[in-house]
Amino acid sequence: MxxxxxxxxxxxxxxxxxxxxxxxxxxxxxxxxxxxxxxxxLDPLWSQFGFRQAKxxxxxxxxxxxxxxxxLALVICDQVMPRLTGMEFLTSLNTKPETENVRKILLTAQVxxxxxxxxxxxxxxxxxxxxPWNSQKFLDMIIDQLTTFVIKNDCDPLVYxxxxxxxxxxxxxxxxxxxxxPKGFLNYMExxxxxxxxxxxxxxxxxxxxxxxxxxxxxxAAGDIIIEENSDNEFLMFITKxxxxxxxxxxxxxxxxxxxxxxxxxxxLMSFVSEEKAFVSCYATTEVEVFAFDRKTMEDVMRSNxxxxxxxxxxxxxxxxxxxKKTIKVELKIQExxxxxxxxxxxxxxxxxxxxxGQLIAGIAHEINNxxxxxxxxxxxxxxxxxxxxxxxxxxxxxxLGSQVFEKAMTVKSLSTIETRNRTRKATSFFGxxxxxxKMVPMQLDQKKYQEQYFKNSGDQLGTIIDQLTxxxxxxxxxxxxxxxxxxxxxxxxxxxxxxxxxxxTMIKSDLREGLEDTLLIFTSKLKNYTVIKSYSPMPxxxxxxxxxxxxxxxxxxxxxxATFQKGKLIITTGMAPQDKENxxxxxxxxxxxxxxxxxxxxxxxxxxxxxxxxxxxxGLGMGLALCKQIVQAHEGNIGVSxxxxxxxxxxxxxxxxxxxxxxxx
Amino acid sequence: xNKYVILCxxxxxxxxxxxxxxxxxxxxxxxxxxxxxxxxxxEVIAEMPKQKQQLALILCDHVMPGELGVDFLIELNKNPxxxxxxxxxxxxxxxxxxxxEAINHGNLDYxxxxxxxxxxxxxxxxxxxxxxxxxxxxxxIKYAKMLDQVRIFEVIHKKGTY
Numbered sequence: 001m002x003x004x005x006x007x008x009x010x011x012x013x014x015x016x017x018x019x020x021x022x023x024x025x026x027x028x029x030x031x032x033x034x035x036x037x038x039x040x041x042l043d044p045l046w047s048q049f050g051f052r053q054a055k056x057x058x059x060x061x062x063x064x065x066x067x068x069x070x071x072l073a074l075v076i077c078d079q080v081m082p083r084l085t086g087m088e089f090l091t092s093l094n095t096k097p098e099t100e101n102v103r104k105i106l107l108t109a110q111v112x113x114x115x116x117x118x119x120x121x122x123x124x125x126x127x128x129x130x131x132p133w134n135s136q137k138f139l140d141m142i143i144d145q146l147t148t149f150v151i152k153n154d155c156d157p158l159v160y161x162x163x164x165x166x167x168x169x170x171x172x173x174x175x176x177x178x179x180x181x182p183k184g185f186l187n188y189m190e191x192x193x194x195x196x197x198x199x200x201x202x203x204x205x206x207x208x209x210x211x212x213x214x215x216x217x218x219x220x221a222a223g224d225i226i227i228e229e230n231s232d233n234e235f236l237m238f239i240t241k242x243x244x245x246x247x248x249x250x251x252x253x254x255x256x257x258x259x260x261x262x263x264x265x266x267x268x269l270m271s272f273v274s275e276e277k278a279f280v281s282c283y284a285t286t287e288v289e290v291f292a293f294d295r296k297t298m299e300d301v302m303r304s305n306x307x308x309x310x311x312x313x314x315x316x317x318x319x320x321x322x323x324x325k326k327t328i329k330v331e332l333k334i335q336e337x338x339x340x341x342x343x344x345x346x347x348x349x350x351x352x353x354x355x356x357x358g359q360l361i362a363g364i365a366h367e368i369n370n371x372x373x374x375x376x377x378x379x380x381x382x383x384x385x386x387x388x389x390x391x392x393x394x395x396x397x398x399x400x401l402g403s404q405v406f407e408k409a410m411t412v413k414s415l416s417t418i419e420t421r422n423r424t425r426k427a428t429s430f431f432g433x434x435x436x437x438x439k440m441v442p443m444q445l446d447q448k449k450y451q452e453q454y455f456k457n458s459g460d461q462l463g464t465i466i467d468q469l470t471x472x473x474x475x476x477x478x479x480x481x482x483x484x485x486x487x488x489x490x491x492x493x494x495x496x497x498x499x500x501x502x503x504x505x506t507m508i509k510s511d512l513r514e515g516l517e518d519t520l521l522i523f524t525s526k527l528k529n530y531t532v533i534k535s536y537s538p539m540p541x542x543x544x545x546x547x548x549x550x551x552x553x554x555x556x557x558x559x560x561x562x563a564t565f566q567k568g569k570l571i572i573t574t575g576m577a578p579q580d581k582e583n584x585x586x587x588x589x590x591x592x593x594x595x596x597x598x599x600x601x602x603x604x605x606x607x608x609x610x611x612x613x614x615x616x617x618x619x620g621l622g623m624g625l626a627l628c629k630q631i632v633q634a635h636e637g638n639i640g641v642s643x644x645x646x647x648x649x650x651x652x653x654x655x656x657x658x659x660x661x662x663x664x665x666x
Numbered sequence: 667x668n669k670y671v672i673l674c675x676x677x678x679x680x681x682x683x684x685x686x687x688x689x690x691x692x693x694x695x696x697x698x699x700x701x702x703x704x705x706x707x708x709e710v711i712a713e714m715p716k717q718k719q720q721l722a723l724i725l726c727d728h729v730m731p732g733e734l735g736v737d738f739l740i741e742l743n744k745n746p747x748x749x750x751x752x753x754x755x756x757x758x759x760x761x762x763x764x765x766x767e768a769i770n771h772g773n774l775d776y777x778x779x780x781x782x783x784x785x786x787x788x789x790x791x792x793x794x795x796x797x798x799x800x801x802x803x804x805x806x807i808k809y810a811k812m813l814d815q816v817r818i819f820e821v822i823h824k825k826g827t828y
Contacts, residue, residue: 366729370678373781377684380784414679417700421710434667435693474687481680528677528731 023073023149024050025142028060028089029107030081034131038076041135042142048163049073049146057084061092064099072102073149074142076129079108079115087115091124101153103145105129197264200315201240203308204291204301216291220284226267229281233271235292239263242288246280259326260285266319349627356554356624366525367492371485378478378485385478388471398465401454402472405443409476415442439466443473495521501547507635507659509541512549512589513574519553520572526558529567537575539587543659548631552639555624556591556651563595563649577654585657586637592650598643606641636660670722670798671697671714672791675707675738676756677730681780685725685756688784689791695812696722696795704733711748721751722798723791725778728757739774750802752794754778 025045027038035053042051050070054060064072075093077086086106093099106119109131119125126145129138147165150157151172161169220226220242227233229249244267246258258280261267267290271278293301302309394402415423420441427437427446440446445454458465499518513536520532560570570593577588598606607629632639637655672692676682679702686700697719701707711721724742728735735755742748754776775797776790796814799806800821810818 369780370681374678374680374684376781377688377784378680381684381687414683417682417702418706421699477683478687481683485680525729528729529734 021048021050021070022154023048023146024052024067024070025146026052026054026060026063026072026075027077028054028057028075028081028086029078030055031078034078034107038138041138044139045142045146045163048160057081057086057089060089064093072099073153074103074105074145076105076107076142079106079112080110087119087124090119091122094122094124101149103127103149105142105145107131197238197240197315200238200308200311203305203311216293216297218290218292220288220290222284222286222288224284224288225281226284226288226290227271227278227280227282229279230277233268233278234294235268236272236298237267237290237292239265239267240289240291242284242286244282244288245285246282248280259323264315266315269316269319349630352624352627353551356551356558359558360522360554363525364492364496364522367522368489371488374485375482378482381478382475382482385471385475388468389475392468392471394465394468397454398469401445401450402469405445405469406472406476408444409473410480413480414477415444436462436466439470442477443469445469492521492524499547499550503545503547507543507545510544510546512539512542512544512546512587512655515546515550516553516572516574516589519550519557522554523557523561526561527570530561530564531569533569533571535571535573537573539574539576540585540657542587542655542657544635544655545631548634549655552628552631552653553589553591555628559624560591560593560595560649563597564593565595569594586654587657588652588654590650590652592648594648597645597647597649598641599645600643603641603643607639667717667719668695668697669719670695670803671699671710671719672795673707673710673721673724674698674700674726675702675704675724675730675735676727677702678727681727681756685787688782688787689725691788692791692795692812695809704730704735704738707738711742715747720802721748722802723752723754723794724748725754725756725791728755736774750798752776752798754790754794756780756782 025042027035029035029038032055035055039051039053052063054063060075060077075090077089079086081089086108090104090106093102093104103126104124105127106116106125107129116125116128119128126148127141129141143164146160147157147168150160150164151169154160157164157169158173217240218237226237226244229247239261241263243260243262244265245260248256248258250256267282268278270276272295302312389402389406392399392402414420423441423446424434424437427441428434430446430451431437431440437446440450455462455465495518498514499522516534520527557570564570570591573588573590573592575588577586580586607625629639632653632655635655636659637653639651639653641649641651643649672689674682674685674689676685682700682702686698689698692698699710701710707724707726714721721742724739726735726738735757739753739755742751742753752775755774756778757780775794778787778790792813795809796817799809799813800818803809806818806822810822
């Protein structure tokens with residue numbers, strides 16, 4: 001028998017009067033062979049546990065009642081016993097407080113399922129063991145049950161770690177230790193920093209033997225540096241008086257003030273704990289007094305007085321908690337700011353699109369206005385001229401001539417104004433009258449054959465006849481004009497529809513030249529004063545969002561228009577891009593103007609959001625090229641610019657023929 | 667051949683045809699010339715002195731290839747031969763900047779927005795021609811029947827030349 005190693009205050013007298021084992025195991029069975037087998041199987045336990053056996057329930061009951069030097073820890077009982085069943089015996093143990101916690105194991109060869117379930121459910125039973133059993137498994141089970149018992153019932157289960165389940169015992173021990181840590185260690189939020197620090201100062205002053213307060217007491221004047229950023233810090237400082245500020249140096253010599261701390265706070269916490277170089281500098285803003293602990297002093301103090309350890313850890317946790325809270329708040333704020341920036345940027349892009357759209361609509365309105373004006377005026381003139389040709393009193397040859405004039409006016413483009421003028425000049429001498437000549441020329445009746453065939457002998461009627469023929473001419477001419485103008489409007493609307501087409505989420509294969517043409521079409525009025533040179537080399541269909549790319553062309557062309565002050569040259573080139581390192585097949589579009597150019601120092605900036613050199617009245621808000629870049633990048637392409645001040649600006653866009661992602665949302 | 671010329675300038679032939687037609691009745695007293703470009707208009711204007719003709723009024727489109735209507739009107743204002751001519755800008759691009767520029771340079775007499783109505787344009791042209799005739803012509807009677815009779819007779823009455 002081993003001496004009792006434990007020091008357990010409640011049971012101390014029992015151990016002192018006997019060196020018996022503290023706990024015993026009781027086995028109850030009518031069969032001595034079974035009892036012997038159990039004793040053998042559980043042999044490793046007997047160094048620390050007593051073994052008692054009973055052949056009858058009565059015997060067992062008397063053992064249980066007379067336990068005074070040693071406690072019953074576990075009972076193994078056969079179900080089939082004379083007078084009382086094993087189950088009944090185990091149930092009776094359960095009803096008494098002193099045996100309630102005993103681990104109860106029922107042993108039987110006859111399986112009565114209901115009985116077992118009942119016993120387990122009501123916790124009368126801890127384990128049901130069927131005969132015959134496997135020795136090793138039986139031992140493991142008993143060890144498991146005993147471990148549970150000692151963990152629950154013994155104040156020092158560590159004693160049993162060699163015979164029982166060492167891991168479980170240790171784990172429990174750690175848990176218990178944590179629970180038993182002095183109060184105030186984890187409930188650091190209960191006390192204010194102020195209270196905590198006062199208590200710490202008090203406790204520190206009670207420690208004359210370990211260290212003298214003078215040794216650790218330090219003084220700083222306002223402005224003194226207490227800890228310097230990026231230097232080693234060996235001290236954890238506890239402010240007893242004054243105020244300090246934490247400062248982090250930023251780029252370019254700038255500093256960011258982080259937080260101020262007053263008495264009761266800890267300084268140098270992070271570098272002291274992590275042993276890394278100080279992350280921030282710390283200055284005294286007033287006269288400051290601190291207790292500075294180096295590692296050794298700190299350990300000494302903590303060891304000497306558990307109360308200080310508790311207070312200190314409380315303060316430590318509190319300050320960490322405060323700093324963590326502050327950090328989280330800052331992070332949230334940063335997140336919020338970033339989100340705000342993001343949405344502002346999106347809004348700016350939207351505004352940019354709308355601004356450009358507004359400009360385009362103005363241009364298109366003009367483009368449509370002209371033909372509409374001509375149609376309106378033409379229809380008005382027709383209202384007057386048609387009744388006149390229907391109700392004329394011309395003779396048949398002149399009606400036929402009128403029909404010819406009408407036909408021709410309706411199908412053939414009018415003479416140019418220059419030709420009209422030149423021919424009128426000639427015809428004036430021919431007809432002898434400028435007013436007749438100017439009417440004859442547009443009808444193209446200013447030739448000798450007509451003169452001879454129709455007008456030679458008209459005499460006084462000539463003027464009236466010519467006026468009536470003019471009605472035929474004008475009717476034909478205005479019908480033709482209306483036709484031409486209607487087609488122009490139809491073309492414009494078609495172009496507009498193509499231009500503003502809504503992109504699907506997936507890319508489609510498209511000929512980029514069509515998009516360029518659609519874009520040029522809506523710029524027709526703006527580009528009237530420009531020589532547009534198109535140098536379109538063949539290129540394959542490109543996987544893209546055509547509508548988005550139209551925005552790119554639009555922005556670049558509108559920039560070109562602004563840069564050239566509404567007059568100049570625009571060169572648009574398409575073709576295959578030169579091969580790059582990755583060998584990706586790319587098309588290349590370049591748009592060049594002969595405007596004032598972009599100075600080299602600004603070339604990098606122009607793709608940035610909100611960069612603009614434009615003044616009021618021109619396109620956009622300075623977001624255009626940033627938007628272009630975003631769109632081109634979404635196509636996995638790239639956009640570049642080259643320029644020579646006063647000479648040209650050339651934007652070059654490269655877009656892979658086959659998109660890798662295909663579904664990237666812009 | 668008339669003494670005074672009305673010049674219409676528009677690069678779009680259909681518009682030009684319409685405007686010429688709208689002021690057609692004035693043919694009795696004025697030569698009406700149409701040109702499809704500013705350069706052509708310059709040539710026509712340069713020809714006028716040879717024919718002993720003078721530009722009385724110009725109706726000019728604003729947005730045209732190569733040159734802007736406003737610029738051309740400013741140019742005419744600098745030329746002594748055409749300074750007195752009435753200058754009308756015809757445009758669908760109701761751009762404020764253009765208008766302001768033209769008015770500030772004091773060479774725009776009237777601004778007509780497209781699409782226009784025949785009656786209005788005719789009325790505007792008649793009014794402006796009346797101004798021109800009163801300012802530049804001694805023989806007012808000749809023009810009274812086609813232009814603003816009331817105003818012309820008032821002037822005649824004041825001058826006491828009737």
